[in-house]
Amino acid sequence: MSETLLSSRNLAFELYEVLDAEGLTQRERFAEHNRETFDAAIGTARSIAEKYFAPHNRKGDENEPRYEDGQARLIPEVKPAVDAFLEAGFLNAARSFEAGGMQLPTLLSQACFAHFQAANAATTSYPFLTMGAANLIESFGTQEQKQRFLQPMIDGRFFGTMALTEPHAGSSLADIRTRAKPAADGSYRLKGNKIFISGGDHPLSENIVHMVLAKLPDAPPGVKGISLFIVPKFLVNDDGSLGPRNDVLLAGLFHKMGWRGTTSTALNFGDNGHCVGYLVGQPHQGLSYMFQMMNEARIGVGMGAVMLGYAGYLYSLEYARERPQGRLPDSKDPSTAPVSIIQHADVRRMLLTQKAYVEGAFDLGLYAARLFDDTTTLADEAERRQAHELLDLLTPIVKSWPSEFCLKANELAIQILGGHGYTREYPVEQYYRDNRLNPIHEGTHGIQSLDLLGRKLAQNGGAGLKRLIRLIAETGERARAHPSLDALRQPLEQLVSRLQSVTLGLLGDLASGKVTATLANSALYLKVFGHAVVGWRWLEQAIRAEEGLARDVAADRDFYRGKLQAARYFLTWEVPACQHELTLLEARDATCLEMQDAWF
Amino acid sequence: MSETLLSSRNLAFELYEVLDAEGLTQRERFAEHNRETFDAAIGTARSIAEKYFAPHNRKGDENEPRYEDGQARLIPEVKPAVDAFLEAGFLNAARSFEAGGMQLPTLLSQACFAHFQAANAATTSYPFLTMGAANLIESFGTQEQKQRFLQPMIDGRFFGTMALTEPHAGSSLADIRTRAKPAADGSYRLKGNKIFISGGDHPLSENIVHMVLAKLPDAPPGVKGISLFIVPKFLVNDDGSLGPRNDVLLAGLFHKMGWRGTTSTALNFGDNGHCVGYLVGQPHQGLSYMFQMMNEARIGVGMGAVMLGYAGYLYSLEYARERPQGRLPDSKDPSTAPVSIIQHADVRRMLLTQKAYVEGAFDLGLYAARLFDDTTTLADEAERRQAHELLDLLTPIVKSWPSEFCLKANELAIQILGGHGYTREYPVEQYYRDNRLNPIHEGTHGIQSLDLLGRKLAQNGGAGLKRLIRLIAETGERARAHPSLDALRQPLEQLVSRLQSVTLGLLGDLASGKVTATLANSALYLKVFGHAVVGWRWLEQAIRAEEGLARDVAADRDFYRGKLQAARYFLTWEVPACQHELTLLEARDATCLEMQDAWF
Structure with missing residues (x-):
């Protein structure tokens, strides 16, 4: 089956x-x-x-x-x-x-x-x-907050949301306007409007616990003045039973391109002046708390993008195997039976591209999850810190790369099904529509690129970057044991070597204060860096596949051959194509930066 | 406004x-x-x-x-x-x-x-x-067919459809099964099922004239046995009045990802044995008739893709100008007012990319339309033929390039609007969904690539290709008059020169019988050829923009500067990136061809 x-x-x-x-x-x-x-x-x-x-x-x-x-x-x-x-x-x-x-x-x-x-x-x-x-x-949270809100969530009785975005501010959390005033009993009264709150209302749980970003009256301006609050849909009594409805109003639902089964809500907090919230942690530290949870959340978003790509890949693969249509270019005789479309080279190209994207991203997401385990369970504190530094660095890639390339995979799945793929009688068009959210939420693609180039690379004195370079080099070393992998290893090594020197140059420019100009092409950098990382993961997979082939188990042979072919596709078709982006980055190309509003 | x-x-x-x-x-x-x-x-x-x-x-x-x-x-x-x-x-x-x-x-x-x-x-x-x-x-058609069916179409009383696709055959028209038997009165009785017939039923006109591909009893197998029939929804009496309903049954509607306002129908012809059709032209020539009309139809499809891209571009441009959000990387002070998002370099990149795709494709589509006029109205017969040869060659590009790149433009428009772009409260997600049909219908992307590499290049002894190369060279010559265009001209010349030699090699391989292997990477070839053509059109636009700037009209200055910047984007960011695809084509890379079904 x-x-x-x-x-x-x-x-x-x-x-x-x-x-x-x-x-x-x-x-x-x-x-x-x-x-x-x-x-x-x-x-x-x-x-x-x-x-x-x-x-x-x-x-x-x-x-x-x-x-x-x-x-x-x-x-x-x-x-x-x-x-x-x-x-x-x-x-x-x-x-x-x-x-x-x-x-x-x-x-x-x-x-x-x-x-x-x-x-x-x-x-x-x-x-x-x-x-x-x-x-x-x-x-x-405090012990009391854990008792009152976390335990029912663990028990599956309460559900939760993340309420960050506001209509006028979008991704710019510095500009949120939701306010929280201290009340006499130590709690707070919130007032403000949030949009795009997924799961902001539904009948699935007894209660919904909104984690809301808001500003205290004495908040400094910008991101350093944001605090985090628990705002439950229903207040919770001391004995854990549900109290009265809190002043959180479902103002409306958004109607989306895809991902339609999840409610996307507009929520009004405090329209009637009595929206009760509870401060989590210290005042003004809300955004830093959010950021500390972001590695895990972004692995989850990245994996979500992978899995929509994966489902589309498997569906289009099955379809291509079963659908007879047309003949090969050198045997056009119409009296012969049509071949299944997987026999057409261009269909194989679209399947192999999907496989390379989906399985490359799948490996990347699981690698990041493994790294997360290292940050919490490695015995040595220095090693845990190293894992953390690497995970911090990789997080923008883990989130954005699948969001871009597994979405492309979905587009190819539609194309393989042709007219059928375009109908809602088949699942692939929904996979695309669902996946189209992923480059937008949890930090847009552009924000991920600024996070990588403007923040993560230089963090901790570049420790994460150095470790990544070392790991890639180690994989390259191990690949040398398999001469059949030379043609796969070399393009990666060429890319990584040049990427290193480009990176040093860009970091130097940033350090010397050329911030806007240096970050202008961050999207190009994100693409190249992501391809280098995924290329590394593919080389790693290729080594394991060679080792698997060497064990010579008949039932596994096709699987490993497929791995090697997908690695070959990614490392010889996709990785070398990034050289041009490096040329633009090296030249500090200012084509987009210099474009003026009035010229459009 | x-x-x-x-x-x-x-x-x-x-x-x-x-x-x-x-x-x-x-x-x-x-x-x-x-x-x-x-x-x-x-x-x-x-x-x-x-x-x-x-x-x-x-x-x-x-x-x-x-x-x-x-x-x-x-x-x-x-x-x-x-x-x-x-x-x-x-x-x-x-x-x-x-x-x-x-x-x-x-x-x-x-x-x-x-x-x-x-x-x-x-x-x-x-x-x-x-x-x-x-x-x-x-x-x-015959005079009588024109009188009975064409005139009411011209008068707007009858509408029409193209009924080609069948459930089991898809794009492989050689395998259609709809049959047409001669009747005693000189007409035919059709029997068969068609799917994806756009406009196959609606209440907009008195009658619907289906142009149906079907096979006569003595038809040779394959594409050489396909004939074209007029099959009206209502029969038409000799006096032009409507007769009884013909045996054409609306079996159902398809529900599509986009383009939803157009009925996409399944039609059953002859379920009750009396579906009347009229042969158009000669028996077995149906497909060649279709092909002769295809240049015009494919210009229309290509332009449709352009215009969805154009509408999305203009919407996202307006949005980017009006939406304040965030601050520039080197002036993060949260007490300053947010800037409109068009000020962010990455938003400008997404707008400039859209402009380059949309205005490049718009020029290409109109250029092809102009060429169509040349095929019919140039005084000299040889010149008309030349125009025809060039138009034949360009048609796969005119259809496929906008379908791919103006669809990408739509994706960027969604991204600029962020969360709002993902909702159906804004138009950009619909533009994407509507446009997603264009790489599929009227010959899929894969079919266009085979048409270009496997047929059009070598047609008429390569006359169209030679003419195209000459025209590109002439544009390059004229560009030399503007030293400011050197950096735009050179990447195009480098690409076209190498593309020529790759093309000769591939045509040689085809001529020597290596058909399947040579066509295996036709999608790469289509991409590079398309970028060369659109790059040429952008260089042409850049020359006109320089000429316009030289006229020094204040009101036009921004417009021409924008043209030059979009040309710069396309010719220095996109065109040089095609060198890697040429490397793969030169190497006759067999990564996709060699991938086996069992390895997936």
């Missing part, structure tokens, strides 16, 4: 041949686990995703949440799916045993979660947002 | 500074015309498009045609729009005065039509399809 969410063989390759998931069980935190418990969790995730999430993916798209009497209504299939997810424990997969979790490595919890993201991006958002909100309270 | 469909200044630049529309009035056929009549036609098109087409563009998307009692129902706004279009004479804009037309050059009729395509792609399809069907009958 063909797989529709992801390739189990490829997941096993990632976990056990590339990323050494079993090695994690040597660490104290994961000592109770082994490959069997990992595989059992994955099997459960897959079966719930297939049984409860995938079947209503299209229905959720066709039946958007409706706004009725101030509330958002969903199709009935969402709740049983989310309930099954909760019951199986996936909300707390990475949480400790004592906290009611499975104490799985993040690598494994992401691998499990990926199945839901592939099956139904929209329904999966509700637990995803809840996890993010819960992690914030867990990290920065 | 800002323009929403296209820039009138840019259209005037194309018509009167680049493409010498006034020169056409020296030709006998267009002697009655002058710049005033041209501008009057354009003004009328613009005002009808703005008044009748644009206002229901979103409504048509949200209210797809419904299938009721075997008929397709549309929203009420479509008919008045189409009626206004017909009344103003745009259906017959290029037709002769005697035939009831405006006898405009195709260049001008396309320029007029472009306004409707930008305003409402879906509603515009109905007259577009009718024009295509009418042209087929005009070129290949």
